Amino acid sequence: MRFKDVFSIIGPSMIGPSSSHTAGAVRIGRVARKLAGALPEKVDIYLYGSFAETYHGHGTNLALVAGLLDFQTDDERIRDSLNYATQSGMEISFHPMQQSLPQYHPNTAKLVMQCGEKSYEVIGCSIGGGNIEIIKINQYEIKFSAAYPTLLIFHYDRAGIISLITHVLQQYGMNIGYMKVERATRHGEVLTVIECDELTNKEVLKHLLLVPNINEVHAIDLTEGDQQ
Amino acid sequence: MRFQTLQQLKEICETEQLTIAELMITEQAHQSGQPREQIVKQMADYYGIMKEAVRKGIEEPVVSRSGLTGGDAKRVHDYLTVNESSLDYEACLALAYALSVSEVNASMGRIIATPTAGSCGIIPGVFVSAQERFQWEDEKLVKGLFTAGAIGYVIANSSFVSGAEGGCQAEVGSAIGMAAGALTELRGGTPEQVLHAVALALKNCLGLICDPVAGLVEIPCIVRNGFGAVTALAAADMALAGVRSAIPSDEVIGVMLQVGLAMPSQHRETAQGGLAQTPTGIKLSKQWNQAEQ
DSSP, rough: OSOOOOGGGGGEESSSOOOOIIIIHHHHHHHHHHHHSSOOOOEEEEEEEHHHHHHHHHHHHHHHHHHHTTTOOOOOGGGGHHHHHHHHOEEEEEOSSSSSOOOOOEEEEEEEEEEETTEEEEEEEEEEETTEEEETTTTTEEEESSSEEEEEEEEEETTTHHHHHHHHHHHHOOOOEEEEEEEEETSSSEEEEEEEEEEEETTHHHHHHTTTTTEEEEEEOTTTTTTO | OOSSSSSHHHHHHHHHHHHHHHHHHHHHHHHOOOOOHHHHHHHHHHHHHHHHHHHHHHOOOOOOSSSSBBBBHHHHHHHHSOOSSSHHHHHHHHHHHHHHHHHHTTOOOOOOOOOOOTTTTTHHHHHHHHHHHHOOOOHHHHHHHHHHHHHHHHHHHHOOOOOOHHHHHHHHHHHHHHHHHHHHHHTTHHHHHHHHHHHHHHHHHTTBBBGGGHHHHHTTTTHHHHHHHHHHHHHHHHHHHHHOOOSSSHHHHHHHHHHHHHOOOGBSSSSOOOOOOOOHHHHHHHHHHHOOO
């Protein structure tokens, strides 16, 4: 079933004018913000396909920046998000791209964020009705919808590490709905994506960082206040 | 969900002596693992936002971000308070309210996607005008939104609800079917009558293309929301009067899918055809693009 429940039909609560070009874009921006963990200093936003052609009319640019500011889809500040970004010291550059990415959905954005010494890249698609799909994080081709709390775990490729990760989740009573392990090279770095039914105890993030060979743990939880 | 078709939905309601709204609330609680009160509360919050959007465009003219549209909801409302409208007062009010919510959407105001932002005016237009007319409590209308949601759930999963996939018939058409069915139940219609209302409403929308000028959710989206609210009232009236759709609702939804799949891409939200490509449509698009630069 593409539409899972009553609130995917009645909802989301959102700022107009387009569920795919505005609400979906806010959610892509919010995923990037959750990955960064704090306000990024500088963000380059690349727009592709229909996002590049019609972003002004639908406020896709405002929506993506609103997401980076951690505004929700129905936050009335979305309209003025560029001013809020300037006030908070986040530098934004937009790059509407002429060429499309044929392998991707027509409504696609790439966000490249500078956060201190770290940089992150997120590619997300808005697939309709405010629903999104994140298809790339840094060099890793992954796929998640952010409809559920999602853990992004950067670690080294070592035998048994997945078992250690799932053991920690078990201790916190967390049920895994979806999981993907994507490695750049053998014995190199890996990104593991885990969708959980719920993420109530944030202590699990600290606990995971104690596992040897885990470098970074990020929680992407748009369910906090985001009625989707 | 225990139902995938409207026929199944009707049969479960008949067997278990439930309204569609009651069944949907129970199914949603089961699906999400959330308590019933929480689900109803969320829907009540949504209804509050719908009412706010209805008021906004009636009290003051709301102009879209592009400046291409706006003020029509207030225009119609002012007209109907002074003149005798060709529709009766209540139907004209539903029209004005639907225009208002759509204008609020185009101005980057807050709305509830029902089922999408492009078709967000129809259900609030029908619901809020009916509430004022029949003096219903909010609680009743909130239940009606679950009826609308159940109908939309079947349409969305059997066919589509976005203009990009299936044209305007999928987007505005779905909303009209949802509003017509929900109003039928709100006015005491049986689940069977609800299905006829959906079928009658959808039959009148088949083939409608999605051809937004400049790609914006404004021309002709806003007026189609207004017309949509009136069509929903007509479909509900026919169903309540006992008019039956010879072709069952699930089969009409199947036709919507077939028509949408056969629709060329220039008529599916790309602004490459239809009203968007008329001489005036092209001119407005150019004006807006120049103003932006």
